[in-house]
Amino acid sequence: MSYVVAVVGATGVVGREMLNVLAQRKFPAKRVLPLASKRSAGSEVTFNGQKLTVEEATPDRFEGVDVVLFSAGGSVSRELAPQAAARGAVVIDNSSAWRMDDEVPLVVPEVNMAAAKDRPKGIIANPNCSTIQMVVALKPIHDLSPIEHVIVSTYQAASGKGHAALEELERQTADMAAGREPEVKVFPAPIAGNLLMDWKPGEGGYSEEELKLVNETRKILGAPDIGVSPTCVRVPVATSHSEAVLVRCKDKLTPEQVRKALSTAPGVVLQDEGTYVPGAHPQPRPAAGTDPVFVGRIREDLALPGAIHLWIVADNLRKGAALNAVQIAEGIFTR
Ligand SMILES: NC(=O)c1ccc[n+]([C@@H]2O[C@H](COP(=O)([O-])OP(=O)(O)OC[C@H]3O[C@@H](n4cnc5c(N)ncnc54)[C@H](OP(=O)(O)O)[C@@H]3O)[C@@H](O)[C@H]2O)c1
The missing domain is CATH 3.30.360.10 (Dihydrodipicolinate Reductase; domain 2)
Known part of the structure; x- marks a missing residue:
């Protein structure tokens, strides 16, 4: 199986590291969509040695996407994570927006990967780096x-x-x-x-x-x-x-x-x-x-x-953010 993966905040320090980690760990992605704000739509990021064009993160971009890694701040996650989940994607959110929600598991794979199974909102939160x-x-x-x-x-x-x-x-x-x-x-x-x-x-x-x-x-x-x-x-x-x-x-x-x-x-x-x-x-x-x-x-x-x-x-950019998020995705999609 291979999956469509979107990265929201793909031009940021964490988002770029997410693209690196997805490629380095050979996450089974058939397509990777780098998304950010309107400001950087049309710019390019690198994934697995290839240039990908960044698009604006809008709800319709999540159609047909299997997993969305959010790393664009709390307000973006609060607005767009439910939109992605409503379209059937598994959301792994790196912001603080959902971490303390009782219906959102807060997951570090080495500690509590099993918690990710129960995700009534379709959202899993990545904890703070520290x-x-x-x-x-x-x-x-x-x-x-x-x-x-x-x-x-x-x-x-x-x-x-x-x-x-x-x-x-x-x-x-x-x-x-x-x-x-x-x-x-x-x-x-x-x-x-x-x-x-x-x-x-x-x-x-x-x-x-x-x-x-x-x-x-x-x-x-x-x-x-x-x-x-x-x-x-x-x-x-x-x-x-x-x-x-x-x-x-x-x-x-x-x-x-x-x-x-x-x-x-x-x-x-x-x-x-x-x-x-x-x-x-x-x-x-x-x-x-x-x-x-x-x-x-x-x-x-x-x-x-x-x-x-x-x-x-x-x-902090790898285990504190990008790597932890990709490990969660691996735990759900590749095990
Ligand atoms: N840095 C860390 O160590 C770390 C660790 C854990 C968690 N986090 C969390 O990860 C998130 C991103 O942090 P960062 O350090 O990568 O910040 P950053 O380098 O400032 O990057 C922010 C990213 O968010 C995008 N963005 C901003 N407004 C947006 C909007 N309205 N719609 C779509 N995308 C938007 C930016 O895109 P543009 O290029 O279009 O502006 C950029 O890609 C934050 O929630 C932060 O709390 C960071």
Whole structure:
């Protein structure tokens, strides 16, 4: 069998990566339709070495399409995802629009692929990038002993905010190298040589991004009582998010138990020397362009016996977005 696949947001950083991942993993696509806004209709994107012409995403474009990968922001997904589902397509949505809807499964294939079977709205949600990499690493630990509390600080790449943000980091880095004051357009302040908390406000003094880590982690792990204490930070890194995580489970765990569980966990590459070695830890630069969730710096907390620290790094555009969406499609169409 082969399928007609549409990518909405095909000109964006995630959409382009979706086209790459579909080609690299040889998803059985008989036709790929790159869709975006009217602005970029007529432009070209590359799929499997071929140029494809981008068309405007309108409801009628979904006729005869088997699977639609949405990556064009929440308002586009809210409007067009039901239109695609009504025409019989399976929708895999990368925006935050549907993630917390009770009738929409929120899926990370290594963790809860079975949830994708029950999709009354025809829509499956792809979690937020920072949540995906964290739950891939947490699930094997949760299976050892139920997680009670996670404290997470993120170090998130500029590309997590889209292509314009990535270009701003590159431009500002060049400005600073040339001794010029960095020009600010996309971020609220310079990102080059700086750290920012630039997400929209959520509730209770948290950003929306921080609350996504709380709510999505609980939904994916099916554990509504897990405590999650998040701080999200944007760093001047192009691609790959990093996370410092402290996890406390019902039972006290040892670093050895956690290392052993993670050494065979799907989607995880353990990069841990068992002791502190400067520079020998997962890093965002080498992780960029790769598929795994890299985990290292596994160690017991000094003040909380049995609580374990982890350092988790993954490419936000691949496992954090495009790869996860394509893996969901594979789970539905090719297994
Ligand atoms: N970047 C990440 O790491 C990441 C991770 C997880 C989830 N996401 C989510 O993925 C989505 C896209 O993010 P991105 O980072 O790829 O952003 P981006 O680089 O800014 O790309 C946005 C894409 O959306 C398209 N678009 C905008 N308005 C549209 C409209 N009215 N109709 C159809 N297409 C429209 C754009 O097309 P034009 O070229 O026509 O403007 C472009 O293809 C967002 O919902 C984001 O939250 C991103």
